[in-house]
Amino acid sequence: MSFDPNTLIYDSNGLIPCIAQQNDTGEVLMMAWMNATAVAKTLETKRVTYWSRSRQAFWIKGETSGHTQELIDLRLDCDRDCLLAVVRQIGAACHTNRRSCFYTSVTFGAEVELMTPEG
Amino acid sequence: MSFDPNTLIYDSNGLIPCIAQQNDTGEVLMMAWMNATAVAKTLETKRVTYWSRSRQAFWIKGETSGHTQELIDLRLDCDRDCLLAVVRQIGAACHTNRRSCFYTSVTFGAEVELMTPEG
Numbered sequence: 056m057s058f059d060p061n062t063l064i065y066d067s068n069g070l071i072p073c074i075a076q077q078n079d080t081g082e083v084l085m086m087a088w089m090n091a092t093a094v095a096k097t098l099e100t101k102r103v104t105y106w107s108r109s110r111q112a113f114w115i116k117g118e119t120s121g122h123t124q125e126l127i128d129l130r131l132d133c134d135r136d137c138l139l140a141v142v143r144q145i146g147a148a149c150h151t152n153r154r155s156c157f158y159t160s161v162t163f164g165a166e167v168e169l170m171t172p173e174g
Numbered sequence: 175m176s177f178d179p180n181t182l183i184y185d186s187n188g189l190i191p192c193i194a195q196q197n198d199t200g201e202v203l204m205m206a207w208m209n210a211t212a213v214a215k216t217l218e219t220k221r222v223t224y225w226s227r228s229r230q231a232f233w234i235k236g237e238t239s240g241h242t243q244e245l246i247d248l249r250l251d252c253d254r255d256c257l258l259a260v261v262r263q264i265g266a267a268c269h270t271n272r273r274s275c276f277y278t279s280v281t282f283g284a285e286v287e288l289m290t291p292e293g
Contacts, residue, residue, distance in 0.1 A: 058283055074193055082200070086256045133268050157256075157258040166177050
């Protein structure tokens with residue numbers, strides 16, 4: 056069955072969440088949003104491309120930081136309303152210069168930092 | 175710093191996306207939504223509890239199917255608008271009886287099924 060980005064389920068802003076996971080370690084790196092064109096660009100270029108809600112513009116991950124995400128596999132969920140991008144992440148995925156955006160754990164009712172910014 | 179679910183960033187429906195990841199294998203199992211009360215319940219009970227948008231009700235994962243998610247760790251992202259639940263998933267996470275909801279890959283422009291239903 057051939058894939059058409061327009062068959063995905065987008066929210067009222069035309070966006071779908073996309074989780075990025077490192078292909079070899081399985082780390083969940085980040086979650087950001089795509090529109091149908093960003094999905095198509097990601098598949099075409101193999102450079103993961105999100106839609107920045109704050110800038111209202113395409114966001115080719117790593118274009119300014121060099122911390123690119125090479126697409127290894129794009130997966131959709133059973134409801135077609137969430138994507139999983141299996142990627143090869145160069146350096147930090149997070150804008151805080153941490154490997155993953157999910158660096159804060161809720162442990163015994165407190166916020167605990169699990170990762171420090173990279174060198 | 176003590177954690178208060180009300181300090182998370184919820185969307186206009188009062189919901190935050192939560193990714194569930196298996197603790198030992200790193201598999202991304204599913205993504206669903208929580209409200210502030212669901213976050214609190216999840217932390218309190220260690221049974222991952224979502225908010226069902228279709229049923230408009232709390233959804234204690236596995237309550238009817240037996241496919242429970244035991245919470246190992248709850249993490250928040252840098253923007254405080256996405257959660258990662260590290261879990262111990264019993265059986266299938268997906269309602270299609272597959273281990274993960276992300277069983278469809280977009281490969282060379284076509285949809286390819288990566289997993290079959292369990293059991």
